[in-house]
Structure formats: structure tokens, C-alpha cells
Amino acid sequence: MAQNNTLTKNIGRDVTISLFIYALPVVAVYWYFVAQGQAPWLNNAHTPVAFSAPKFFNFIQPVFKNLQTWGFIVIALVLGIIEFSLGLYDNHWTKSERAIDIVCFIAPKVLLTPITAFFGLQLLPFVLPHFQNVFSWVPFWGGVFVIAIADDLTQYWYHRLHHQLPLLWRFHRTHHSAPYMGMAMASRQNFIYTVFFSQIYLTATLVYLGLGYAALFVTVIKSIITLSAHSSIAWDKPLYKYKALHPVAWVLERLISTPATHHAHHADTTDDGVGYYKGNFGNMFFIWDVIFGTGIITRQYPMSFGTKHYKQEEWYAQFLWPIFKSKKAGSELSAGGPQVAEDLPAPATLAVNQRDGRAAAIPA
Amino acid sequence: MAFDDVKILSKKILIGIVIYLVPLIIIGGGLWLLTHLPNK
Numbered sequence: 279m280a281q282n283n284t285l286t287k288n289i290g291r292d293v294t295i296s297l298f299i300y301a302l303p304v305v306a307v308y309w310y311f312v313a314q315g316q317a318p319w320l321n322n323a324h325t326p327v328a329f330s331a332p333k334f335f336n337f338i339q340p341v342f343k344n345l346q347t348w349g350f351i352v353i354a355l356v357l358g359i360i361e362f363s364l365g366l367y368d369n370h371w372t373k374s375e376r377a378i379d380i381v382c383f384i385a386p387k388v389l390l391t392p393i394t395a396f397f398g399l400q401l402l403p404f405v406l407p408h409f410q411n412v413f414s415w416v417p418f419w420g421g422v423f424v425i426a427i428a429d430d431l432t433q434y435w436y437h438r439l440h441h442q443l444p445l446l447w448r449f450h451r452t453h454h455s456a457p458y459m460g461m462a463m464a465s466r467q468n469f470i471y472t473v474f475f476s477q478i479y480l481t482a483t484l485v486y487l488g489l490g491y492a493a494l495f496v497t498v499i500k501s502i503i504t505l506s507a508h509s510s511i512a513w514d515k516p517l518y519k520y521k522a523l524h525p526v527a528w529v530l531e532r533l534i535s536t537p538a539t540h541h542a543h544h545a546d547t548t549d550d551g552v553g554y555y556k557g558n559f560g561n562m563f564f565i566w567d568v569i570f571g572t573g574i575i576t577r578q579y580p581m582s583f584g585t586k587h588y589k590q591e592e593w594y595a596q597f598l599w600p601i602f603k604s605k606k607a608g609s610e611l612s613a614g615g616p617q618v619a620e621d622l623p624a625p626a627t628l629a630v631n632q633r634d635g636r637a638a639a640i641p642a
Numbered sequence: 643m644a645f646d647d648v649k650i651l652s653k654k655i656l657i658g659i660v661i662y663l664v665p666l667i668i669i670g671g672g673l674w675l676l677t678h679l680p681n682k
Contacts, residue, residue: 300665304672319677413673424673428665435661445650446657474654476661483666487673600647613644 285442292570296431299569303427307420318415355461370458377593378452382466385597390473397479402486414488421492425484426562429496432477434566438559440471444617448610452596454555457584459541464508469597500562507540507561514538518577531575535564538576545580553580587619 311317371379403410416424440450449471456463485493506513514536517527531539535558545553557572558564567573587610595604595611604611610619643651 297664297668300668301672304669304676307673308676317679319673319679412677416673424669428669432661432665436658439657439661443657446654449654470651470654474658476658479662480666484669487670600650601643 288570289439289442293435295569296435299427299431303420303423306423307416310417310420371462374590374593375456375458375462378596379456379462379466381593381597382452382469383462386465386467386469386472389469393473394478394482398482398486402483406486409487411486411488413484416489416492418492418495421489422495425481425489425492425496426500428484429477429481429493430500430560430562431566432480433475433561434559434563436476437561438572441556441559447618448599451585451610452599454544454585455588455591455596456544457546457582457588458510459508459537459544459583460510461505461508464505468599470599470601503534503562507535507537509537512537512579514577527577531564531577532568533565534562535560538579539564539567539573541579541583542574542576544583546582546584546586547580550581552576552578555585585619 311319437450440446449468452468452471453463453466456466481493481497514527514530517523517530518538530536539558539560542552542554543558545555547553548556554574554576557574558567559572560567564573564575589604589606589609591604591606591609591611592602594602595609599611603613604615606612608619609615610617
């Protein structure tokens with residue numbers, strides 16, 4: 279009970295701080311123009327500016343411009359092929375895991391697109407008919423500041439509450455049931471978790487209000503950071519290895535999610551001093567975890583990933599719980615199963631050392 | 643789906659809507675207020 283009170287108190291305190299953080303970019307935009315003696319909001323005078331990437335990025339521009347449709351698939355597939363060719367999945371990607379990963383990768387692309395299109399093209403014009411592009415006076419970098427905070431802090435809260443509120447955990451469990459890290463599991467989510475992602479609708483609303491180019495830019499950066507944080511390609515290792523790069527590592531690991539800090543979030547235990555699945559909730563930015571004290575910064579990688587109570591539940595139960603239930607006895611996803619199995623005694627597991635300091639969790 | 647599942651789902655959707663609305667009101671409301679500042 280005392281623990282619950284502390285949790286509620288912390289959430290209340292952090293929500294209050296978040297309200298100020300959300301207001302920060304609005305205040306920054308206001309002071310920017312006041313300092314210049316301008317007030318473009320009075321007649322919506324600011325000309326929207328599109329961001330153009332350097333020329334040598336031209337070949338990759340279509341991928342990022344179409345990130346919401348086929349671009350994301352291309353990036354994930356390219357990274358996935360690299361991971362497989364480097365043998366980073368070992369023997370974890372079994373037939374049942376493959377089924378879940380593939381369904382979770384493909385189905386939202388098909389099912390979510392019409393829903394977000396309806397929201398952006400039908401519902402918003404109906405609910406807010408006179409507000410389309412009303413904020414197009416906001417300069418590009420101001421918009422980037424607004425969207426980056428709005429989108430990522432909202433996702434932080436959505437994610438954190440799914441870990442800290444027991445009634446929400448089972449909607450997010452599918453993402454943590456994968457006993458490996460990599461592109462294969464980066465999109466692995468219960469569909470109901472994905473379809474109610476608050477930040478998708480928040481960003482869509484801000485796009486409708488006139489921050490489209492900024493949203494596109496942030497989406498590209500965010501996708502790169504979050505995909506690489508899930509990837510089994512540990513791009514951050516050189517930053518820890520070479521002393522000259524330590525200052526860069528110090529800044530980056532506090533600012534954004536690195537493979538080390540995000541892999542720690544996917545660890546199946548906290549006992550090794552590396553894994554920290556009870557925190558490190560940040561997606562693009564890790565700084566939320568620093569501000570709210572929910573993060574642990576590590577430069578090591580966990581021995582094993584997943585959850586101790588994983589019962590290799592059926593793909594349909596993982597994808598569409600609570601509409602479909604697991605038939606596995608005692609599963610969190612079964613009818614009448616526990617909300618959070620962590621409260622029950624854990625089954626014994628055996629960690630087997632593998633190369634590169636990783637290990638596999640083998641149910642006893 | 644049992645009635646308990648519908649209750650959990652409803653609570654989840656409600657929490658999602660709150661998480662969506664709070665930043666929208668602060669950011670959208672803040673920018674909207676700027677556009678309604680007195681001229682001078």
C-alpha cells in the first residue's frame with residue numbers, strides 16, 4: 279500500500295512538471311518573436327518553411343517522405359537484414375515468435391492507416407472546422423520544438439502508465455515478451471496498445487493545425503532513434519570504448535534512448551544491475567527519465583531479454599488480448615489470469631553465456 | 643470478451659484520451675491564446 283501511495287504521489291508530481299514542459303515550446307516561440315519585435319500570430323503572417331536535406335541525402339529522401347507508409351518498412355527491413363546477416367538473433371526467433379512479430383509488423387500498417395486517415399481527414403475537420411492551418415505562422419524550428427516535446431513526452435506517459443498501472447500492463451506485455459532485441463520485435467505490440475497511441479492522434483491534430491513539416495521532420499528523427507534503440511546493432515558501444523568519445527556518450531545517453539539504456543528496459547531481470555524494466559520509459563528522448571527519476575543509465579547490455587513469466591502465448595492472444603485469450607494455464611493473457619504475474623513467484627531460469635556478453639533465458 | 647474486459651478496455655481508452663487532451667489543451671490553447679493577444 280505504501281508503495282502504491284509513493285507511486286501515485288510520484289505520478290502526480292511528474293504530471294505537474296510535465297504541464298510546464300508542454301508549455302515550454304509555446305513560451306519559447308512567443309519570446310523568440312517578441313525579442314524580434316514581431317507578432318506573426320496576429321495575421322497568420324509567417325510563411326511556412328519546408329525543411330530540405332543536404333543533397334547527398336537525396337537518394338534516401340523518398341524513404342523519409344513516405345515514412346508513414348512504405349518508408350518505415352524499408353528502414354526496418356534493411357536494418358533487419360543487417361541484423362540477420364550478423365547472426366544477432368541466434369536461435370531465439372522460433373516459429374511462434376516469428377508469427378507474432380510478422381503479424382504485429384504487417385497488420386497495423388494495414389489496419390491503422392485507415393483509422394488515422396479518418397481521424398485526420400474526416401474527424402478533425404468536423405470537430406475543429408475553422409482551425410485548419412491556424413498555427414502555420416509557427417516557424418519550422420519552433421514547430422519542431424513543439425512536436426518533439428508534444429509527441430515524445432506524451433508517448434513517455436503512455437508507455438510509463440502501461441508499466442506502472444497494473445490494469446494497463448497486459449496491453450503492453452506483447453512488446454516485452456520477445457526474448458531478443460532487434461528489428462523483428464521493434465513493432466511487436468498488442469494492436470489495442472498501438473491503435474490508442476495518444477501521441478499519434480496528438481501529432482495528427484498538430485499537423486491539422488499547421489505544423490505538418492515540423493511533424494514530418496520529427497517523425498524521421500524519432501524513427502531513426504527508436505528503431506536503433508531496439509536494434510541489436512549496438513551503435514553506441516564505440517562511444518563507451520574510446521575515452522575521447524566519453525563526453526559525447528555522456529550527453530547522448532542522457533538525451534536520447536541508446537541501445538544500452540533501451541535494452542536495459544527490455545531485460546527480464548533487474549538482479550544483474552544492468553537490466554531495468556521498471557524504468558527507462560523514454561522513446562526518442564531519455565531526458566524524461568532523467569527529469570522524472572525513472573531511468574538508470576547503463577553502458578552494459580543485459581544478459582537476457584523478455585519477461586520471466588512468458589509462456590509463449592498464442593500469437594492471436596498476444597496481438598488482440600483481451601478480445602482473444604490465451605489457452606496457456608496461468609498466463610497473464612488467459613481468461614482469469616493474473617493482471618501482473620510478477621506478483622507471483624517466478625519460475626526458475628537458466629542464463630547461458632553467449633558471445634558478446636549476451637545470454638538466453640531458458641525456462642526451467 | 644467478458645464484462646470485466648470491456649471495463650478494462652474502457653478505462654484504457656479513457657486514460658488514452660486524457661493523455662491526448664492534456665498536452666493538446668496546453669499547447670493548442672497556448673498558441674491560440676497568442677493569436678488572441680491584444681494588438682499592442
